Amino acid sequence: METNSNRQQGLDFEYEIEAMLKENGIPFLSQVDYKDMSSICDIIVATKTKFRPYIIYNLSIKKSLRERYKLSAFEQVGLDSIYWRRSKSYVVTLPGKEAENLIKKIPKKKDLKKTLKGVIYSKDLVNFLIELSGLATPDINDKRIKNFNRKRSNLCS
Numbered sequence: 001m002e003t004n005s006n007r008q009q010g011l012d013f014e015y016e017i018e019a020m021l022k023e024n025g026i027p028f029l030s031q032v033d034y035k036d037m038s039s040i041c042d043i044i045v046a047t048k049t050k051f052r053p054y055i056i057y058n059l060s061i062k063k064s065l066r067e068r069y070k071l072s073a074f075e076q077v078g079l080d081s082i083y084w085r086r087s088k089s090y091v092v093t094l095p096g097k098e099a100e101n102l103i104k105k106i107p108k109k110k111d112l113k114k115t116l117k118g119v120i121y122s123k124d125l126v127n128f129l130i131e132l133s134g135l136a137t138p139d140i141n142d143k144r145i146k147n148f149n150r151k152r153s154n155l156c157s
Contacts, residue, residue, distance in 0.1 A: 027046075028059075029140070033145070046136050060092065076089035089117060091118075091119045
């Protein structure tokens with residue numbers, strides 16, 4: 001059972017990740033609520049080039065994984081239906097045994113292999129995103145987005 005203390009630690013971890021992204025000028029949307037999806041995505045990053053269609057990266061921020069990584073896989077199923085498989089979901093977490101176990105599970109479990117692209121350690125996140133080509137500010141006028149947290153998002157380009 002999740003306590004208020006655990007929830008607050010998770011929220012603090014989300015704020016920490018958002019601050020890292022802002023400090024490095026990475027554009028993102030925070031707490032994205034999509035139409036026709038019953039869960040809210042923690043952070044959405046987008047890439048766009050003239051050769052590739054718009055790609056959405058769902059960063060599911062989890063300080064402690066336990067079974068909560070399954071929500072990230074569930075989010076990817078929803079995003080696949082919205083973006084026609086032009087989205088990728090990653091779990092962003094702290095290094096440790098739980099993360100190592102999930103990294104081992106993904107290639108072996110059919111459902112996870114289809115839905116989660118991988119696990120990114122928080123300390124490696126900025127480098128991972130900088131290496132993506134064509135980082136762009138996600139489209140805030142996208143009609144598929146019901147709502148997002150403007151104060152927590154970084155809408156620079």
